Amino acid sequence: MKTNLHLKSILTVVMAAMTILPASAAKAKNKFQNFKVSTYIRAQDVARMADAKFLNQTWETVSAQVDLDKIYLEAHRDAFTVDEKTMLKVKKFFLSKGLEVGGGITYTRSEPTDFETYSYARADERQIVKEVAEYTAKLFDDFILDDFFFIDLKNDDEIAAKGTKSWTEYRLRLMADAGRELVVGPAKKVNPKVKVIVKYPNWYDHFHGLGFNLEEEPQYFDGIWTGTETRDPGSAQHLQNYLSYNVVRYFDNIAPGKNGGGWVDAGGIHMSMDRYAEQLHLTMLSKTPEIILWNYMQLYEVQITPQQRAPWQEAGKSSFDYDAMVAPFTKDGKTIKPTTMARYANVTLHQTDKLIGQLGKPIGLASYKPYHSSGEDFLQNYLGMIGLPMDMYPQFLTDRQQILLTEQAAKDPQIVEKIKAQLKKGGDVIITTGLLKAIREPLGDVCELYCGDLKAIVNDFGYSGKSAREFIIPQVKYFTNDAWEVVSAGRPLNGGVSGYPILLRDTYSKGMLFVLTIPDDFGNLYDYPAGALNIIRRAMSKDTGAYIEGPSKVALFPYDNKTLVVENFNDETVSVKVVVCEQVGSLSNLLTGEQLKPMVQKPVQGFFGRNRFFGYPEGASVFEISLPAHSYIGLKQLK
Numbered sequence: 001m002k003t004n005l006h007l008k009s010i011l012t013v014v015m016a017a018m019t020i021l022p023a024s025a026a027k028a029k030n031k032f033q034n035f036k037v038s039t040y041i042r043a044q045d046v047a048r049m050a051d052a053k054f055l056n057q058t059w060e061t062v063s064a065q066v067d068l069d070k071i072y073l074e075a076h077r078d079a080f081t082v083d084e085k086t087m088l089k090v091k092k093f094f095l096s097k098g099l100e101v102g103g104g105i106t107y108t109r110s111e112p113t114d115f116e117t118y119s120y121a122r123a124d125e126r127q128i129v130k131e132v133a134e135y136t137a138k139l140f141d142d143f144i145l146d147d148f149f150f151i152d153l154k155n156d157d158e159i160a161a162k163g164t165k166s167w168t169e170y171r172l173r174l175m176a177d178a179g180r181e182l183v184v185g186p187a188k189k190v191n192p193k194v195k196v197i198v199k200y201p202n203w204y205d206h207f208h209g210l211g212f213n214l215e216e217e218p219q220y221f222d223g224i225w226t227g228t229e230t231r232d233p234g235s236a237q238h239l240q241n242y243l244s245y246n247v248v249r250y251f252d253n254i255a256p257g258k259n260g261g262g263w264v265d266a267g268g269i270h271m272s273m274d275r276y277a278e279q280l281h282l283t284m285l286s287k288t289p290e291i292i293l294w295n296y297m298q299l300y301e302v303q304i305t306p307q308q309r310a311p312w313q314e315a316g317k318s319s320f321d322y323d324a325m326v327a328p329f330t331k332d333g334k335t336i337k338p339t340t341m342a343r344y345a346n347v348t349l350h351q352t353d354k355l356i357g358q359l360g361k362p363i364g365l366a367s368y369k370p371y372h373s374s375g376e377d378f379l380q381n382y383l384g385m386i387g388l389p390m391d392m393y394p395q396f397l398t399d400r401q402q403i404l405l406t407e408q409a410a411k412d413p414q415i416v417e418k419i420k421a422q423l424k425k426g427g428d429v430i431i432t433t434g435l436l437k438a439i440r441e442p443l444g445d446v447c448e449l450y451c452g453d454l455k456a457i458v459n460d461f462g463y464s465g466k467s468a469r470e471f472i473i474p475q476v477k478y479f480t481n482d483a484w485e486v487v488s489a490g491r492p493l494n495g496g497v498s499g500y501p502i503l504l505r506d507t508y509s510k511g512m513l514f515v516l517t518i519p520d521d522f523g524n525l526y527d528y529p530a531g532a533l534n535i536i537r538r539a540m541s542k543d544t545g546a547y548i549e550g551p552s553k554v555a556l557f558p559y560d561n562k563t564l565v566v567e568n569f570n571d572e573t574v575s576v577k578v579v580v581c582e583q584v585g586s587l588s589n590l591l592t593g594e595q596l597k598p599m600v601q602k603p604v605q606g607f608f609g610r611n612r613f614f615g616y617p618e619g620a621s622v623f624e625i626s627l628p629a630h631s632y633i634g635l636k637q638l639k
Contacts, residue, residue, distance in 0.1 A: 078108050225261055252286070264276075264292075319631035396415075448482070461487065485502075502528070551574055596625065
């Protein structure tokens with residue numbers, strides 16, 4: 001099979017042509033204080049830019065409405081490669097505008113055909129992959145592989161090559177080797193200084209099934225990138241808002257210092273401008289150094305419409321102000337009327353830039369997800385949406401007071417021994433019902449608990465409140481007086497006949513083991529009443545030093561310099577308490593300077609040892625705030 005270009009024959013021509021280009025034509029200073037903002041042009045759209053009129057027209061529209069620092073020009077997608085003459089022309093154009101310019105590759109044969117990838121078991125298609133990498137390395141000193149450096153084919157050649165391995169085993173080995181042998185190695189042979197970056201998409205819990213190898217690939221790729229699109233959380237992938245932050249932190253912890261940035265598209269904008277803006281904002285809360293606005297043509301073509309103005313905008317207090325974004329503005333002495341989503345991005349990112357520089361390093365409740373593990377997929381994003389700050393790692397951390405283990409941790413054959421070690425040193429271990437079910441027998445050496453196939457329908461959490469609907473939970477069984485329920489639920493609980501653990505505690509050596517009940521539908525976590533969530537958050541706040549009280553769909557983002565961000569994803573204003581687990585004189589609003597004073601606390605009594613989870617920690621400072629719909633506040637602790 002042949003590519004659409006005679007790649008080998010043009011490499012010499014390309015190198016010669018590159019010598020006439022400026023190294024970095026009048027490179028401008030970054031437009032933002034704390035990160036870069038970039039965009040990406042698909043190969044087919046780069047080819048259209050051979051037309052100077054089209055090139056200038058798109059740039060005039062986009063650049064008038066969003067400040068850009070860098071642009072990535074894609075060389076190949078869907079079995080199409082942009083010719084070198086056009087690539088060099090477009091590259092020179094954007095360099096002349098003061099932008100950094102990098103390259104891109106999408107290794108697909110046909111996106112319309114279920115994102116059909118190349119077949120890495122076929123010699124002729126492997127050769128295409130190699131030649132495209134060489135060609136792109138000749139043109140650029142850095143390039144990104146878009147989402148599709150995986151394999152989704154089960155043709156006869158792949159079936160034969162797989163042999164007796166599972167599809168996951170086969171694909172993990174195949175793609176880890178392909179990255180070295182067909183992309184990074186050949187690219188560096190052509191251009192020794194080239195940086196080859198692999199962009200990972202947002203569906204991280206399913207990577208291993210299609211060959212994305214998070215254990216090996218970050219070691220030899222020069223960098224990685226993060227897909228932070230969450231779009232409509234109710235769509236097929238069920239990507240909750242919080243993922244836009246959480247997935248960056250996970251990749252940061254996999255490859256410290258190599259995670260280059262986030263990547264957000266226009267998906268979700270049909271829900272409202274706020275849904276698009278939140279994705280950008282959450283991506284930058286992770287302190288990532290760059291964001292790519294996918295893609296250039298969306299910035300040019302996706303129009304501003306009145307339907308993108310959400311009902312809660314009527315209150316006029318939301319952090320993302322639709323009316324302000326669509327109002328005419330002045331730039332370079334010209335009055336500009338916003339026309340596309342590019343304006344939304346620009347306002348959101350400049351607004352977020354004012355906050356980001358005041359935040360330290362993100363911290364949170366450590367959660368252990370072993371490489372290539374499955375189970376309770378994407379659960380941490382739901383937990384983030386009920387106010388538990390997540391910090392996912394591919395290792396079991398031994399320097400934390402608490403660690404959260406979902407069903408994914410069952411992949412580690414030493415997991416029970418690691419649990420024991422954490423408890424023996426006086427730490428806490430929080431396990432989910434999914435993990436309890438998976439490791440019941442070996443865990444029996446620590447605590448004799450059971451979670452099988454029995455279910456319960458609940459809606460009443462007793463003294464902790466009621467939910468607005470009934471939902472199904474797994475039943476956790478335990479020995480009376482060996483383990484204790486901290487939060488319970490029934491139908492009803494008070495005055496009813498049955499109750500079931502929502503948060504259960506047991507002891508081992510000097511430590512405490514908690515079991516957190518996860519509903520069959522993870523979305524029902526949002527139905528837990530505020531009273532129950534408050535107890536859960538307090539119990540799991542030892543490593544963050546602060547927690548929140550209030551309803552679900554409010555997230556907490558703590559940082560190591562005593563700052564934090566609280567963000568409301570509800571469609572209405574909510575009242576939230578911020579509990580700092582030590583005495584502080586005030587909280588300062590990072591954007592306005594307003595000082596919040598702690599409220600007077602009333603003592604709350606628990607019983608049977610549960611008082612450690614009711615009320616507030618001794619010496620804590622409690623602050624009450626009101627957050628409008630889809631809004632955030634940044635706060636700093638002051639003595």
